Amino acid sequence: xxKPQEPLLSVASLTKSFxxxxxxxxxxxxxxxxxxxxxxGENGAGKSTLIKCLTGAYRCDSGDIRLSGRQVDPRDTxxxxxxxxxxxxxxxxxxxxLTVAQNLYLGRQxxxxxxxxxxxxxxxxxxxxxxxxLDIDVTRELSSYSVAVQQIIAIARAVDLSGKILILDxxxxxxxxxxxxxxFDIVRALRERGLGIIFITHFLNQVFEISDRITVLRNGRLxxxxxxxxxxxxxxxxxxxxxxxxxxxxxHTAARKSEGEVAYRFRDFGRAGTIEPFNLEVxxxxxxxxxxxxxxxxxxxxxxxxxxxxxDGGSAEKDxxxxxxxxxxxxxxxxxxxxxxxxxxxxIVGDLSVRENIVLALQAxxxxxxxxxRQEQIEIADRxxxxxxxxxxxxxxxxxxxxxGNQQKAILARWLATNPEFLILDxxxRGIDVGAHAxxxxxxxxxxxxxxxxxxxxxxxxxxxxxxxxVIVVRDREHxxxxxxxxxxxxxxxxxxxxxxxxxxxx
Amino acid sequence: xxSRYLPLAATILIFxxxxxxxxxQFPSMLxxxxxxxxxxxxxxxxxxxxxxxxxxxxxxIDLSVGSVIAFTSVFIAVVLxxxxxxPLAVFAMALLIATAFGAAMGAVIHYLEMPPFIxxxxxxxxxxxxxxxxxxxxxxxxxxxxxxxxxxxxRMPGGGxxxxxxxxxxxxxAVGVLIAHRTRFGANIYALGGDATTARLMGVSVGRTTIGxxxxxxxxxxxxxxxxxxxxxxxxxxxxxxxxxxAIAAVVIxxxxxxxxSGFVAGTFVGILIMxxxxxxxxxxxxxxxxxxxxxxxxxxxVFIFLQKGILWLSARKAAALHHAHGS
Numbered sequence: 001x002x003k004p005q006e007p008l009l010s011v012a013s014l015t016k017s018f019x020x021x022x023x024x025x026x027x028x029x030x031x032x033x034x035x036x037x038x039x040x041g042e043n044g045a046g047k048s049t050l051i052k053c054l055t056g057a058y059r060c061d062s063g064d065i066r067l068s069g070r071q072v073d074p075r076d077t078x079x080x081x082x083x084x085x086x087x088x089x090x091x092x093x094x095x096x097x098l099t100v101a102q103n104l105y106l107g108r109q110x111x112x113x114x115x116x117x118x119x120x121x122x123x124x125x126x127x128x129x130x131x132x133x134l135d136i137d138v139t140r141e142l143s144s145y146s147v148a149v150q151q152i153i154a155i156a157r158a159v160d161l162s163g164k165i166l167i168l169d170x171x172x173x174x175x176x177x178x179x180x181x182x183x184f185d186i187v188r189a190l191r192e193r194g195l196g197i198i199f200i201t202h203f204l205n206q207v208f209e210i211s212d213r214i215t216v217l218r219n220g221r222l223x224x225x226x227x228x229x230x231x232x233x234x235x236x237x238x239x240x241x242x243x244x245x246x247x248x249x250x251x252h253t254a255a256r257k258s259e260g261e262v263a264y265r266f267r268d269f270g271r272a273g274t275i276e277p278f279n280l281e282v283x284x285x286x287x288x289x290x291x292x293x294x295x296x297x298x299x300x301x302x303x304x305x306x307x308x309x310x311x312d313g314g315s316a317e318k319d320x321x322x323x324x325x326x327x328x329x330x331x332x333x334x335x336x337x338x339x340x341x342x343x344x345x346x347x348i349v350g351d352l353s354v355r356e357n358i359v360l361a362l363q364a365x366x367x368x369x370x371x372x373x374r375q376e377q378i379e380i381a382d383r384x385x386x387x388x389x390x391x392x393x394x395x396x397x398x399x400x401x402x403x404x405g406n407q408q409k410a411i412l413a414r415w416l417a418t419n420p421e422f423l424i425l426d427x428x429x430r431g432i433d434v435g436a437h438a439x440x441x442x443x444x445x446x447x448x449x450x451x452x453x454x455x456x457x458x459x460x461x462x463x464x465x466x467x468x469x470x471v472i473v474v475r476d477r478e479h480x481x482x483x484x485x486x487x488x489x490x491x492x493x494x495x496x497x498x499x500x501x502x503x504x505x506x507x
Numbered sequence: 508x509x510s511r512y513l514p515l516a517a518t519i520l521i522f523x524x525x526x527x528x529x530x531x532q533f534p535s536m537l538x539x540x541x542x543x544x545x546x547x548x549x550x551x552x553x554x555x556x557x558x559x560x561x562x563x564x565x566x567x568i569d570l571s572v573g574s575v576i577a578f579t580s581v582f583i584a585v586v587l588x589x590x591x592x593x594p595l596a597v598f599a600m601a602l603l604i605a606t607a608f609g610a611a612m613g614a615v616i617h618y619l620e621m622p623p624f625i626x627x628x629x630x631x632x633x634x635x636x637x638x639x640x641x642x643x644x645x646x647x648x649x650x651x652x653x654x655x656x657x658x659x660x661x662r663m664p665g666g667g668x669x670x671x672x673x674x675x676x677x678x679x680x681a682v683g684v685l686i687a688h689r690t691r692f693g694a695n696i697y698a699l700g701g702d703a704t705t706a707r708l709m710g711v712s713v714g715r716t717t718i719g720x721x722x723x724x725x726x727x728x729x730x731x732x733x734x735x736x737x738x739x740x741x742x743x744x745x746x747x748x749x750x751x752x753x754a755i756a757a758v759v760i761x762x763x764x765x766x767x768x769s770g771f772v773a774g775t776f777v778g779i780l781i782m783x784x785x786x787x788x789x790x791x792x793x794x795x796x797x798x799x800x801x802x803x804x805x806x807x808x809x810v811f812i813f814l815q816k817g818i819l820w821l822s823a824r825k826a827a828a829l830h831h832a833h834g835s
Binding site for chain 2: 077095096098103106107111114115118144
C-alpha cells in the first residue's frame with residue numbers, strides 16, 4: 001500500500017493502574033492514517049482501558065500520546081473529540097426519542113436569532129447521510145430504524161464531529177452478517193478518506209476481513225503488532241491466549257473417560273441470535289469443559305441451558321425423561337445450578353451475610369412460603385464454611401467484606417447446598433488468588449467423584465485440560481468441535497479455536 | 508403516522524368528541540363566550556402546566572409549583588398593602604424570586620444527584636411555609652392598576668372576551684412551543700428525557716439544562732401566581748393547593764410520556780382545554796357535583812396511561828420486527 005509515514009496516532013509506554021491492578025503496563029501503539037487497525041485481547045487484556053485513555057475517559061498514569069507528532073492529553077470526551085478522536089460503542093450511544101437529524105446535530109444545530117433552523121438541519125443531515133449511502137427520512141425518530149442503521153448514524157456523527165480517528169468498540173456485536181457487511185463497506189470508505197480506524201471485536205473472521213494491522217494485548221501488556229496479511233489465525237489465537245504451542249501439556253489426574261451413564265441430554269438446543277443449536281450429553285460424574293474466545297458463545301451456552309435466556313428450539317432430557325427448561329426456576333427444580341462469570345453483578349448479594357448468601361438458592365427452591373428454620377440455615381452455612389474452607393470471621397459477616405476467592409466459594413456453596421446434579425461453572429477461577437485457585441480445582445474433582453455432572457467454562461486452557469473429561473470448543477456462537485480422551489491438550493484446543501470457519505453467511 | 512404524534516392525536520380526538528357531545532346537549536356551549544371564559548378561568552393552571560411539560564419531558568417532576576403560586580400571590584398582596592411600590596415592580600420581584608427558587612431546586616437536583624420528586628417536595632413545603640410566614644390571612648388587593656389590567660380585553664366575534672390573562676395564556680403556550688421545538692435548549696430537554704447519560708456523552712450540558720428547566724418552571728409558576736393574583740384580586744396562603752397535580756394531569760392527558768423524552772407543549776394546551784371543558788359542562792348542567800371533574804380527569808388519566816403503555820409496547824414490537832426483517 002503506501003510507504004511508511006509519520007503515524008497519525010502514536011502511544012508510547014502508556015501505563016495505567018487501578019487499586020490492586022495494573023491495567024496497562026507500558027503499552028506502545030501506533031495508528032496510521034488510512035488504515036484499519038484491529039485491537040485484540042481477552043477480558044482484562046487492557047483494550048478498553050487503552051481506548052478510555054485515548055478518549056479521555058481515563059487519565060493515564062504515565063506515557064506519551066501523540067497525535068500527528070504533537071503531544072496530547074485529552075481530559076474528557078469533548079477534548080478528545082475536538083482533537084479529532086471519535087468513538088462508536090457497541091451500544092448505540094444516541095437518543096432513540098430524537099429524530100435522526102437531531103441526533104446528528106445535537107448541541108450544534110444551525111441557528112438564526114437563537115432559533116434552530118430545522119429545515120437547514122434536516123437538509124444537512126440528509127446530505128451527510130447520503131455520503132454513507134443512507135437515504136432515509138431524517139425527521140423520523142432514531143428508534144424507528146434498525147440497529148445497523150443507527151450504528152451507521154453514530155459513525156456519521158462521530159466522523160463529522162472529529163474526523164481524524166474513529167474508534168469502533170465492538171460495533172458489530174449485535175448485528176447480523178448482512179448488516180456487518182453494510183457497516184464494513186462504510187468503514188472501508190472511511191479508510192479511503194484517510195481516517196485512522198481502531199477496530200475492536202471478538203470475531204476473528206471480521207478481523208481478517210477488514211483489518212490492515214492487528215495489535216494484541218494480554219494482561220495489560222503489548223504482545224505484538226502484525227500485518228493482517230502476514231499472520232495466521234493460529235498464531236493470532238496463540239498471541240491472544242498466551243500459550244506457546246511447543247509447551248508441554250500438563251498431565252492430568254482425572255481419568256480420560258467417564259463411565260457414568262448419561263444424565264442430561266440436550267438435542268438441537270439453542271436460541272436464535274444467542275447460540276446456534278447444539279447437541280450435548282453430560283454423564284454422571286463427568287466434567288465437560290467449554291473453551292473458546294471471549295464472546296464466542298461460551299457464557300451464552302450456559303445461560304441458554306439454565307434458562308437465563310430461554311432456549312427457543314430443541315429439547316432437553318434428564319435420565320430419558322423430557323425436561324422443561326424455560327427459566328432459572330425450572331432449571332433449579334430439575335437439579336441444575338449455575339455460578340455466573342461476573343460474581344459481582346450476577347452472583348453475590350454483597351450486603352447479605354455469608355449464611356444468607358449460602359442458603360439463598362435452597363430457599364428459592366423451597367419457595368418463600370416455607371422458610372428454612374434458622375437453626376437449619378446455620379447448620380448448612382457452617383457445614384459449607386467448613387467444607388469449602390471459606391475464610392470468614394463470622395458466618396453473619398456481609399459477603400462483600402470477604403476476598404474474591406472466598407466470595408466465589410460462598411457462591412459455590414450456595415449451589416452445592418441445593419444438592420445439584422448438574423452444576424455449571426462459568427470462569428470459576430477468575431480473579432482469585434493462586435491458593436484459592438487450586439482449592440476450587442480440587443473441589444471440582446471432588447464433586448465429580450461424588451457423581452455430580454459439571455459443565456465448566458474457562459479461558460485458562462491448562463486448567464480445562466487438567467480436569468475435563470471432554471472439551472467442547474465454541475466459536476462464533478456455535479459448538480464447533482469436541483475433544484475427548486488423549487486429544488485434550490492445549491495445542492489441540494488452540495488449534496480448534498483458531499481453525500478457519502466457513503465464510504460467514506446470512507442467517 | 509409517526510408514532511410520537513399518536514398520543515397528541517388521541518388527545519385532540521378526545522377533545523373534539525367531548526366538545527361535540529357537549530354541543531349536542533347544550534348548543535350554546537359552542538360560542539366565543541364559553542371559549543373566552545375557558546381561557547380566563549384556566550389561565551393560571553395552563554401557564555404552570557407549560558413549565559410542568561418541560562419538567563416532565565426532561566424526565567423530572569416539579570411538585571412545588573402550587574405552593575409557589577400561593578407564595579407569589581401572598582407576596583404581591585403583602586408588598587402592595589405595605590409599601591407604595593408599583594405593581595409592575597412587585598411583579599418583577601416576584602418573578603425573580605420564583606425563578607431563583609426553581610433554579611436552586613434544579614441545582615440541588617443536579618449537583619446533589621437527588622431525585623426531583625424529593626427535592627421539589629421539599630420546595631413545596633418550603634414555599635407554602637414561606638407564604639404562611641408572610642401572612643396567614645387572605646389579603647385583598649385593591650390597587651387602581653389591577654382594575655386597569657382587568658379592564659383590558661379583546662371582544663371576539665360572537666361577544667366573547669379574550670381577557671389579558673387569557674391572552675397571556677395563549678402567548679405562553681406559543682413561546683413554549685417555540686422553546687421546545689426551535690431552540691437548542693428545547694432539544695436538550697428532550698435529550699435529557701431520552702437518556703441523561705447518553706445526552707451527556709453527546710455533549711449536552713446536563714447541569715445547565717437541568718437548572719434551566721426548573722428555573723423556567725419556577726418562572727412560569729411565578730407568572731401563574733401573578734395571573735392568579737389578578738384573577739382573584741387577593742393573596743391567600745391556602746390557595747392553589749394541589750394545582751401541581753392538576754398541572755401534571757393536564758400534561759399527561761396532553762400526551763406527554765411521564766418517563767420523559769416524548770410529548771408536546773401543544774398537547775398540554777389541549778389537555779388544559781379538556782379539563783376546562785369538563786368544568787364548563789358541569790356548570791351548564793347545573794345538577795352535577797363539581798367532584799365529577801375529578802372523576803372524569805381520573806378516568807382520562809387511566810385511559811392515557813393505558814394508551815402510553817400500548818404505544819410503547821407497539822413500538823417495541825415494531826423494533827423487534829424491524830430487526831427480524833433485516834436478520835432473516
